[in-house]
Amino acid sequence: MDLPELLDLAERERRQRKPLEVRCCVAAGCQSAGSEAVLKELRSGVQSAGLQQEVAVRGVGCMRLCCQGPLVQTAPAGQLFYKVQPSQAASIVSSLRGGQADAHLGDANSPFFTLQASVVLANSGRIDPERIEDYIAADGYQALARVLTEQTPAAVIDTITRSGLRGRGGAGYPTGVKWAMVAKAKSDRKFVVCNADEGDPGAFMNRSVLESDPHSVLEGMAIAGYAVGASQGYVYIRGEYPLATQRLQTAIKQAGRLRLLGAHVLNSAFDFRIDIRIGAGAFVCGEETALMASIMGERGTPRPRPPYPAERGLWDCPTLLNNVETFANIPTIIRRGADWYASMGTAKSKGTKVFALTGKVRNTGLVEVPLGTPLRRIVEDIGGGVPHGKLKAVQTGGPSGGCIPAELLDTPVDYESLGKLGSIMGSGGMIVMDQDNNMVDVARFFMSFCMDESCGKCIPCRAGTVQLTRLLTRLLERRGTRRDLETLESLCTMVRDASLCGLGQTAPNPVLSTLRYFRHEYEALLQDR
Amino acid sequence: MAASTDAKTAHPSGDKRFHLLEVAIRRQQHQQSALIEVLHAAQQLFGYLELDVLYFIAHHLKLPLSKVYGVATFYHLFCLKPPGKHTCVICTGTACYVKGADRLLEAASEFGHVQPGGTTADGELSLLTARCIGACGIAPTAVVDGAIHGHVTAEGLVQLLRGCLNRGPS
Numbered sequence: 001m002d003l004p005e006l007l008d009l010a011e012r013e014r015r016q017r018k019p020l021e022v023r024c025c026v027a028a029g030c031q032s033a034g035s036e037a038v039l040k041e042l043r044s045g046v047q048s049a050g051l052q053q054e055v056a057v058r059g060v061g062c063m064r065l066c067c068q069g070p071l072v073q074t075a076p077a078g079q080l081f082y083k084v085q086p087s088q089a090a091s092i093v094s095s096l097r098g099g100q101a102d103a104h105l106g107d108a109n110s111p112f113f114t115l116q117a118s119v120v121l122a123n124s125g126r127i128d129p130e131r132i133e134d135y136i137a138a139d140g141y142q143a144l145a146r147v148l149t150e151q152t153p154a155a156v157i158d159t160i161t162r163s164g165l166r167g168r169g170g171a172g173y174p175t176g177v178k179w180a181m182v183a184k185a186k187s188d189r190k191f192v193v194c195n196a197d198e199g200d201p202g203a204f205m206n207r208s209v210l211e212s213d214p215h216s217v218l219e220g221m222a223i224a225g226y227a228v229g230a231s232q233g234y235v236y237i238r239g240e241y242p243l244a245t246q247r248l249q250t251a252i253k254q255a256g257r258l259r260l261l262g263a264h265v266l267n268s269a270f271d272f273r274i275d276i277r278i279g280a281g282a283f284v285c286g287e288e289t290a291l292m293a294s295i296m297g298e299r300g301t302p303r304p305r306p307p308y309p310a311e312r313g314l315w316d317c318p319t320l321l322n323n324v325e326t327f328a329n330i331p332t333i334i335r336r337g338a339d340w341y342a343s344m345g346t347a348k349s350k351g352t353k354v355f356a357l358t359g360k361v362r363n364t365g366l367v368e369v370p371l372g373t374p375l376r377r378i379v380e381d382i383g384g385g386v387p388h389g390k391l392k393a394v395q396t397g398g399p400s401g402g403c404i405p406a407e408l409l410d411t412p413v414d415y416e417s418l419g420k421l422g423s424i425m426g427s428g429g430m431i432v433m434d435q436d437n438n439m440v441d442v443a444r445f446f447m448s449f450c451m452d453e454s455c456g457k458c459i460p461c462r463a464g465t466v467q468l469t470r471l472l473t474r475l476l477e478r479r480g481t482r483r484d485l486e487t488l489e490s491l492c493t494m495v496r497d498a499s500l501c502g503l504g505q506t507a508p509n510p511v512l513s514t515l516r517y518f519r520h521e522y523e524a525l526l527q528d529r
Numbered sequence: 530m531a532a533s534t535d536a537k538t539a540h541p542s543g544d545k546r547f548h549l550l551e552v553a554i555r556r557q558q559h560q561q562s563a564l565i566e567v568l569h570a571a572q573q574l575f576g577y578l579e580l581d582v583l584y585f586i587a588h589h590l591k592l593p594l595s596k597v598y599g600v601a602t603f604y605h606l607f608c609l610k611p612p613g614k615h616t617c618v619i620c621t622g623t624a625c626y627v628k629g630a631d632r633l634l635e636a637a638s639e640f641g642h643v644q645p646g647g648t649t650a651d652g653e654l655s656l657l658t659a660r661c662i663g664a665c666g667i668a669p670t671a672v673v674d675g676a677i678h679g680h681v682t683a684e685g686l687v688q689l690l691r692g693c694l695n696r697g698p699s
Contacts, residue, residue: 029664066665201624201661204664239604240606241663280565280569280607358623358627359627431624432627
């Protein structure tokens, strides 16, 4: 396969499209609501109506509004149906030809959809994630082909740097700078690693991207491999994500068959293999040095940095580590240019970000917005607000993040603004809480999570998280004193400053941020108040 | 040559699953770095990682048993005790927690007279918790015998469990 053949395949695929289409979400959220059966009934509905020539039925990735699944959408009309039952499938098919659909017709023009952007999720909900031809028809692998034939690695890195893309795993390190470091490192062997160990409870953006558009991640990794001079890539994926793993395996096989991965990618001198490594349920493996230890078959314990993975990573070779969403951004940036990407977002945070909006909010699901969008727009306009009662706080960044109180809801969501409030962007989990959620209990929830997930290598984290959990429990049982509150605060500072890796260093964040904004809830629990 | 490989793979117990495990190890080219993949394969074959299996893996990957045991016990998904015939996993991720996962856990625990992480005395049901299964949009969730259920209530969960225990093999 080379570029002309790729363009030809895309053109052929588009020409063969049937005029009408019914799309049914087959990502994990809708699948668990029974979308497989709906898809089967849609197929047989088209058969029995004799519409095979005109209507295509497509199993597609996430359509974002998970709480209303299984979701079915018609194209080009764009009618969106909520909570579709298998028995309603036939009537949806007949509605394509003017009949009445006996199903809950949702509003595809509601603010939930119209206020969102589509960069990372552009193909999500439109293409069949298990067909590489669908991805190719949506201009897939063209960025890789163009890079291999027309650009030097340095030019690719320059484009990524100018786009202003920052790491989507949470820390927000400039992606182009990281790539340049790995490219500069001298070594015969280099690696590219995709971090798909999405461990933050309450976050499912990476799972959705892998289930909905796996090829975009593979293409992004291959472009990265060319740019930094690596010929081997690994995707480290959570053991809890069987469907995403299976789709990724299928995608890698398909890409290999078309010579879009493997030896002589697209008839060039560039070789790039991708292998999957499956995690086994350890949150700490999201930390980059622990993740690399796990890929090498070791216990997932972190080590001090420097040396950074860019200098010494897998098997002591220079290694580029990026998050799923970071890689998924790459093909579009190459295709549409750095300036286009940098036109979205704020001065320091460019582009879009995908969030998983959950908790006490009407519309739960995936949300992609330009960075800098006010939190209020995400929670109230897109999310539809809190169903019963009043919004109290929004938690971002998982166990490493913090709670943002309702009065600060006008904060723009970007790396710096969230950091100033004592929270972090994190990988994109966003959990809405109402008056029924006690913030001290929330703090204990995250602390006991970190306690369980501490790998035990360094004492501040191993012992500190245990003591912090005990103190919080004592407060919740109304046995705490003012002294305990002081100990809690000083211990938080100690664990933050003395721990070896990100897990321990950020574990106190949920406590510190709730102390900052909801101190009265702690004080109300004190014995000697 | 083939005969000698076979002789090496034969496990004294004659259990054919060891042969399949050996095939899985060979597919990884006996690379020590594939230990976690091999443990996954073993758990799929045997349901859990008994000591005998860990010995076998250590021997075939030429790794000290301490290392194999150390890795197997580090990761939550590896199970060193036999699981129950049915499993119920309650997601305790943040979204599920906010929507009342603790009530589900309580209900399941009470229904089976079993603590989270444990298996009922008759070996019928294992009650487990997960850190987040990534189906937060339909929280709270429970996974019963591999199938994800969303928007679960305590009553609904007990009904599910009752159903799967009655239907299951006796």
